[in-house]
Amino acid sequence: MSNPIRVYSVVGGFIVYEFVAELALHFFVMMMIPLSCFILYRRCMDTKTTILFAIANFAALFLTMSFPANISGNIHFDLKFIPLFIVFFYIRPAIGILFVVFIILFKSLVNPSEVLFLLLNYGIASVIFIIMSTFYKRFSFMQKIIFGACFYIPITLTRYLAIVRSGDTDEILNLIWFSIMSAITLTMVIYLIELNNIQLSMMVQLQNSDKMNAISQLAASVAHEIRNPMTSVRGFLQLIKSDNNLTEEQGMFISISLEELKRTDQIINDFLSLARPETKSNELISLTKTIEEVFSFMKPYANISNVLIECDIEQDLFILGNSHEMKQVLINITKNGIEAMQSGGSLTIKVYQSDGEGVVDIIDQGIGLSEQQLTQLGQPYYSTKTKGTGLGLMISFDIIKRMNGEYKIKSKERCGTTFSLLFPLVPAKDYRGISTKIS
Structure with a gap:
């Protein structure tokens, strides 16, 4: 009697199970990551929001590992690589190390025989991630996508060897579906996070532009009016300072006043620099x-x-x-x-x-x-x-x-x-x- 839960169709001799639908569910779990990024980083980027973003990534990691897409026997797939990738390159490598420790501990409870393999696999990946975390920020969008996809090549090869060893070669098609879905998911997550970062940058630039426009208008309207009486005050103070009958305390007060007038003049010069129209010199x-x-x-x-x-x-x-x-x-x-x-x-x-x-x-x-x-x-x-x-x-x-x-x-x-x-x-x-x- 066939399993009523599985829906299949025959394509070129292979059977496409509900496995694809399970991977699609994992895709939507991964969408928690960019969604949380949009919500948390809408106003600012500080330590508190970074911690909350890390928690959202951990939730996605826990869900995808707790409910993997099973095929047969011990063969199953999940998307734990994606939150791990995001934490290393968009939060901090130190938090990424904590995620690696959690993955190894979680897997050791399920299958203790895999611990050494996981230590070697994720140890190498962590070293590469830490080294590349500085360079990743300078990459273009396409370079970031290609960089992430490159790490799915060894993951796919490892999965392929595991399937061949188990003798379930009929599951190769599922491996292909997994690789395609994983690459699409990672691309979407990176794209949405980068889009949010661009919007935040544009928002900050717009706010600074508004401030600069206000400063420029203020400078153009009042800077000269302030400087004129200030110049007179400075001149009189210098004349008074030259008087030999001043006490030491009075001389000190006048010197402080002149120093503050000098600082005020520098501030006015800064305002006037903003008010000047931009001219490109050659x-x-x-x-x-x-x-x-x-x-x-x-x-x-x-x-x-x-x-x-x-x-x-x-x-x-x-x-x-x-x-x-x-x-x-x-x-x-x-x-x-x-x-x-x-x-x-x-x-x-x-x-x-x-x-x-x-x-x-x-x-x-x-x-x-x-x-x-x-x-x-x-x-x-x-x-x-x-x-x-x-x-x-x-x-x-x-x-x-x-x-x-x-x-x-x-x-x-x-x-x-x-x-x-x-x-x-x-x-x-x-x-x-x-x-x-x-x-």
């Missing part, structure tokens, strides 16, 4: 010369702050952009690095070329930044300094973008920060083709 800039000028300019400030500033500059590097704005970016980031070392230290500026790009590394030994602080850098009014406005870095990042460059920030609390600026280099053979002065 100057040929000597990156080497610009760094040398910034080094000479910042060296006295570094000495006052008990900071040793060093340079390692490669010669004959040229980029396109605005020399004044380039100096503004370099001075701002260098100044931030010096101020991050309140107890002194060493700041290194390295300039070199890599893959057709001019790279500027500004490395400090300061207090460093947390992951949350790194995500907020460059936002209006956000600063790690007590007297900072956050406008300096925001303007710097905008200038880098206008010069077709990019920036990377590596930092760890109490271990310092590295700012890497990358700009497309102008090849030496093209110098003469640019009809602008070299600055």
Whole structure:
């Protein structure tokens, strides 16, 4: 008597069981992962939401392992690889290791004879995942899909050997269905998570754009009106300070007032920089010369702050952009690095070329930044300094973008920060083709 639960049809001599429907059910279980990602990361990405996302992945892992798609005997399939993959590459490798431990413990209770095989299999996979986790973030969408699919090749081969050993060669078709369904599921999960990340990025950019527009309008309307009376106040204070009849305390008060007026003037300059219309310059800039000028300019400030500033500059590097704005970016980031070392230290500026790009590394030994602080850098009014406005870095990042460059920030609390600026280099053979002065 045939099994009433199974529905089958004959295709080329093979029987397609309800196994396909069971795999489809596992597909919808895996959809818990991108769904939870959409819900949890709709507003922000913090530690709490990351933990909840990890729990959602664990739930998907537990369900797919607890109710595998059985074929016959000990042959069964599940999609545990998918939540494991997502945890390693979209959360943290450390949590991925915990998932691996759970998988091995769970399997050892069901079939203790597989423990050594699982330790070897998942041990190798974990090492590869940890190594590749840094590079994975730089992959394009298609590269991420291909990378995930590559890991299903050895999984499929392992399943094939297990089926051949058991003598159930008629189940090869089910293995094919499993591989196809697994690849489709992983593709969908990666696609939906990446789509959510893109939407979050666009949302943040839109919010920052609104803030910048508001700041620009404010700057254009009031900056000059503030500067005019402030200049008069500064002039009178300087005249009063020159009076020999002032007490020491009065002189100190006037010096503090002048210092605060100077800081206010710098803030106004930052506002005016935002209010200026964007203009793309086509100057040929000597990156080497610009760094040398910034080094000479910042060296006295570094000495006052008990900071040793060093340079390692490669010669004959040229980029396109605005020399004044380039100096503004370099001075701002260098100044931030010096101020991050309140107890002194060493700041290194390295300039070199890599893959057709001019790279500027500004490395400090300061207090460093947390992951949350790194995500907020460059936002209006956000600063790690007590007297900072956050406008300096925001303007710097905008200038880098206008010069077709990019920036990377590596930092760890109490271990310092590295700012890497990358700009497309102008090849030496093209110098003469640019009809602008070299600055």
